[in-house]
Amino acid sequence: xxFPPIALSLAGSDAPLRWREISRPIPKIxxxxxxxxxxxxxxxxxxxxxxxNDLKGCQVTVENVTKSFGAFQALKGVSFSVQKGEFFSLLxxxxxxxxxxxxxxxxxxxxxxxxxxxxxASVLPLPSNKRHVNTVFQSYALFPHLSVFxxxxxxxxxxxxxxxxxxxxxxxxxxxxxxxxxxxxxxxQLSGGQKQRVAIARALINEPEALLLDxxxxxxxxxxxxxxxxxxxxxxDNVGITFIYVTHDQQEAISxxxxxxxxxxxAVLQIGTPREIYEKPADLFVARFIGETNILxxxxxxxxxxxxxxxxxxxxxxxxxxGKSIAQGNxxxxxxxxxxxxxSREKADIAGDDMNCLQGVVEEIIYIGFLSKYFIRIGxxxxxxxxQHADHQLSGGRAIxxxxxxxxxxxxxxxxxxxxxxx
Amino acid sequence: xxxxxxxxxxxxxGMWITLFFAVPITIIFIYSFLTKGLYxxxxxxxxxxxxxxxxxxxxxxxxxxxxxxxxxxxxxxxxLALPAAYYIACSxxxxxxxxxxxxxxxxxxLIRIYAWIAILGNNGFLNSLLLRIGALHHYAHFLYNKYAxxxxxxxxYLPYAILPLYTAIEKFDFxxxxxxxxxxxxxxxxxxxxxxxxxxxxxxTAVLFTFIPxxxxxxxxxxxxxxxxxxxxxxxxxxxxxxxxxxxxxxxAAALTIMTTLGVLVFMRLNRSAGETIRETA
Numbered sequence: 001x002x003f004p005p006i007a008l009s010l011a012g013s014d015a016p017l018r019w020r021e022i023s024r025p026i027p028k029i030x031x032x033x034x035x036x037x038x039x040x041x042x043x044x045x046x047x048x049x050x051x052x053n054d055l056k057g058c059q060v061t062v063e064n065v066t067k068s069f070g071a072f073q074a075l076k077g078v079s080f081s082v083q084k085g086e087f088f089s090l091l092x093x094x095x096x097x098x099x100x101x102x103x104x105x106x107x108x109x110x111x112x113x114x115x116x117x118x119x120x121a122s123v124l125p126l127p128s129n130k131r132h133v134n135t136v137f138q139s140y141a142l143f144p145h146l147s148v149f150x151x152x153x154x155x156x157x158x159x160x161x162x163x164x165x166x167x168x169x170x171x172x173x174x175x176x177x178x179x180x181x182x183x184x185x186x187x188x189q190l191s192g193g194q195k196q197r198v199a200i201a202r203a204l205i206n207e208p209e210a211l212l213l214d215x216x217x218x219x220x221x222x223x224x225x226x227x228x229x230x231x232x233x234x235x236x237d238n239v240g241i242t243f244i245y246v247t248h249d250q251q252e253a254i255s256x257x258x259x260x261x262x263x264x265x266x267a268v269l270q271i272g273t274p275r276e277i278y279e280k281p282a283d284l285f286v287a288r289f290i291g292e293t294n295i296l297x298x299x300x301x302x303x304x305x306x307x308x309x310x311x312x313x314x315x316x317x318x319x320x321x322x323g324k325s326i327a328q329g330n331x332x333x334x335x336x337x338x339x340x341x342x343x344s345r346e347k348a349d350i351a352g353d354d355m356n357c358l359q360g361v362v363e364e365i366i367y368i369g370f371l372s373k374y375f376i377r378i379g380x381x382x383x384x385x386x387x388q389h390a391d392h393q394l395s396g397g398r399a400i401x402x403x404x405x406x407x408x409x410x411x412x413x414x415x416x417x418x419x420x421x422x423x
Numbered sequence: 424x425x426x427x428x429x430x431x432x433x434x435x436x437g438m439w440i441t442l443f444f445a446v447p448i449t450i451i452f453i454y455s456f457l458t459k460g461l462y463x464x465x466x467x468x469x470x471x472x473x474x475x476x477x478x479x480x481x482x483x484x485x486x487x488x489x490x491x492x493x494x495x496x497x498x499x500x501x502x503l504a505l506p507a508a509y510y511i512a513c514s515x516x517x518x519x520x521x522x523x524x525x526x527x528x529x530x531x532x533l534i535r536i537y538a539w540i541a542i543l544g545n546n547g548f549l550n551s552l553l554l555r556i557g558a559l560h561h562y563a564h565f566l567y568n569k570y571a572x573x574x575x576x577x578x579x580y581l582p583y584a585i586l587p588l589y590t591a592i593e594k595f596d597f598x599x600x601x602x603x604x605x606x607x608x609x610x611x612x613x614x615x616x617x618x619x620x621x622x623x624x625x626x627x628t629a630v631l632f633t634f635i636p637x638x639x640x641x642x643x644x645x646x647x648x649x650x651x652x653x654x655x656x657x658x659x660x661x662x663x664x665x666x667x668x669x670x671x672x673x674x675x676a677a678a679l680t681i682m683t684t685l686g687v688l689v690f691m692r693l694n695r696s697a698g699e700t701i702r703e704t705a
Binding site: 106127128129134135141145 | 598599603604606607608621
C-alpha cells in the first residue's frame with residue numbers, strides 16, 4: 001500500500017515559526033496565514049523557499065565508512081553528505097546497517113575504516129559526549145529514576161548551569177513538545193507517545209548541531225505514528241537543525257524527508273528526493289522496497305531512442321521508456337506502480353497515444369477503504385492495480401467485480417526500467 | 424472459603440517461622456528480664472540487673488567496635504563487589520563466573536576461616552611469600568587484629584553482596600549509559616548519575632546482606648580477632664558459655680537485635696527519602 005508522498009507542514013513561513021506561536025492562541029490576524037496547516041506534495045529540498053539563511057545545524061559527511069563485527073561486514077564502504085538543516089533519512093530493511101551507521105555518527109562505536117566529519121572536521125577522535133550531535137533512541141532510553149523534568153534537565157545539570165536557566169530552558173522545551181503538565185511524572189507513568197516527546201526534548205535541549213533519530217516511531221501504533229511524524233516535521237521546521245532519521249518504514253521516510261538514502265546489506269543503493277526514489281528507483285531492490293509495485297521482465301524486440309518495445313512472455317508486447325542504454329535482444333526488468341495503471345471493462349477507456357493496453361481477468365479484489373486493490377491475471381502474470389472507487393462510475397455504472405474480463409493500460413513513460421540484462 | 428486458601432499454603436512456613444524464630448526470640452527477651460542462676464540458666468524472678476550491666480563502659484566500647492568493624496567491612500565489600508558484579512553481568516561467561524562466586528559455599532565456613540589463619544599466620548603463606556621475595560625481613564603480625572577481622576568479614580560476605588548487585592545490574596538497561604554519554608556525561612558521570620541510582624535496590628540489598636550478619640558475627644572475631652577487636656557476638660558467646668550469665672547474654676542479644684532492626688529501618692528510610700529528594704528537586 002502506498003500514498004503519494006504528502007507531508008503536512010506549516011505553509012508560507014518565510015521565517016521559521018517559534019514554538020510559542022504554535023502553542024499560544026494566535027495573537028494577530030497577520031499570523032493566521034502562517035499557522036494554517038496545508039498539504040504540500042513532496043517536501044521541498046532544503047533552502048529552496050524557507051529562508052536558506054535561517055538554516056542551522058551542521059553538515060554531516062560520511063566518507064567510505066566500513067564497519068566489521070568479526071567476520072561480519074555491517075557497512076561496506078558508505079559515503080554521503082547531509083546538508084545543513086536537511087531532513088535526511090536512512091531507509092532499509094532490518095540488518096542493513098542503518099542503525100550501525102547512526103551509532104558511528106553518535107560515537108558509540110568506531111568505524112573500521114573511513115571518516116565521519118561534522119562541518120568538515122573529523123569527529124572520530126571525539127568520544128560521544130564531546131560530539132555536538134544528540135540521539136533519540138528507539139527504546140527512548142529515558143532515565144527511569146528521574147522525572148520528566150529531570151530527564152530533560154539532565155544535559156544542563158551536567159553542564160552545571162544555574163538553577164534558573166535550567167528551569168527556563170526545560171520549561172521551554174517541555175512546552176515545545178507539549179508536556180508541561182507531565183513534568184513531575186516518571187517515565188513509567190507516560191504513554192509511548194509522551195515518552196517519545198520527552199526523548200526528543202531531552203535530545204534537543206543541548207542545542208545539538210544534528211539530531212540523530214533511531215527508528216523513533218517504531219514502538220508506536222499506526223495512528224500515533226502518523227501524528228508524531230507530522231510533529232517531528234514541525235519540530236524540524238522550528239529548530240532548523242540537521243536531522244538524520246533511521247527507519248525501515250518507507251512511508252515514514254518518504255513523507256518527511258528532504259532526501260532519502262536507501263540501504264541494503266551494508267551499502268547505500270540510492271540517494272535522492274522521495275520523488276526520485278519512488279518514481280525512478282535505481283535498481284530492483286529499491287523498486288521493490290519503496291511502495292508496492294509490479295515487476296515485469298521482457299526482451300527487447302525493437303528500439304527507438306529511449307523508447308523500446310519489449311515482449312513479455314505470456315502477456316504481450318509493451319512499450320517502455322529507459323534511461324539506461326539498451327540493445328535489441330536485451331532482457332529488461334521494469335517496474336510499473338499499481339496506481340499508474342488504468343482499469344476498465346471498455347477498451348475505449350484505455351486507448352490513446354503511448355498507452356499500453358492488455359487484456360486480463362479480475363482474479364481478486366481487496367477493499368481497503370480509500371481504494372481497492374485489484375489483482376488482474378494476464379496469461380501467467382498477475383498485475384496489481386490500485387483504483388479509487390470513483391472509477392467504478394466510469395465503467396458504465398456497474399462496478400468491476402470478480403472474474404470480469406477487463407482491460408488494463410499505462411503510459412509508456414510510467415514504466416521505469418530498473419535492470420538491463422544482456423543475453 | 425476460597426480466599427483463605429492462600430493462608431493455607433502459607434501455613435507450613437508460618438509454623439516454621441513461629442516455632443524456630445519468633446518463639447526463640449521471645450524466650451531471649453524474657454530471659455533478659457530474669458535473674459541469673461547460680462551455675463548458669465535462669466531463676467524465674469523479674470530483674471533489671473542484666474540491662475544495668477549492659478551499660479558498663481567496656482560493653483559499650485565493644486558495641487562501638489562492632490559497629491565500626493561491620494561498617495568498614497560493608498563499605499569495602501561493596502567497593503569490591505560492584506565492579507565484580509558489573510563485570511559478571513557484562514561477561515559472556517556469566518554462568519561460569521557466578522558458579523565461581525558460589526563455590527566457597529561448598530566448604531564449611533569454619534574451615535574457610537582456618538584457611539585464612541593458614542594464610543595470614545606468622546608462619547603462614549603470606550609471610551613466607553613476603554620473606555622469600557625480600558619484602559619483609561621479619562614476619563609481620565597479620566592475624567589477631569582488626570584488619571584480620573575486616574579482611575575475613577569481607578571475604579565471608581562478598582558473595583552475598585555480589586549476587587544481589589549482579590541481579591540488579593543484569594536487569595539494568597545499558598542503553599541508558601549510552602544515552603547519558605550522548606547527552607554529554609563523561610564515563611564516571613554516567614556511572615554515578617545513571618547506573619548507581621538505577622541499581623539502588625541491589626545496593627540496598629547488598630548492604631543489608633553484608634552489614635546485618637557482619638554486625639552479629641561471632642566466629643570471625645573469635646578466631647582471627649585480637650583482644651581489641653571483640654565484637655558483640657563474641658561477648659554473647661562468652662557470657663553464655665564461660666561466665667554463664669544467661670540474662671546478660673540475652674540482654675546483649677536483645678540489644679543487638681533491636682539495634683540492627685533500628686539500623687535497617689533508618690537505612691531504608693534514608694534510602695526512600697533519597698528517592699523522594701530527587702523527585703522534589705524536579
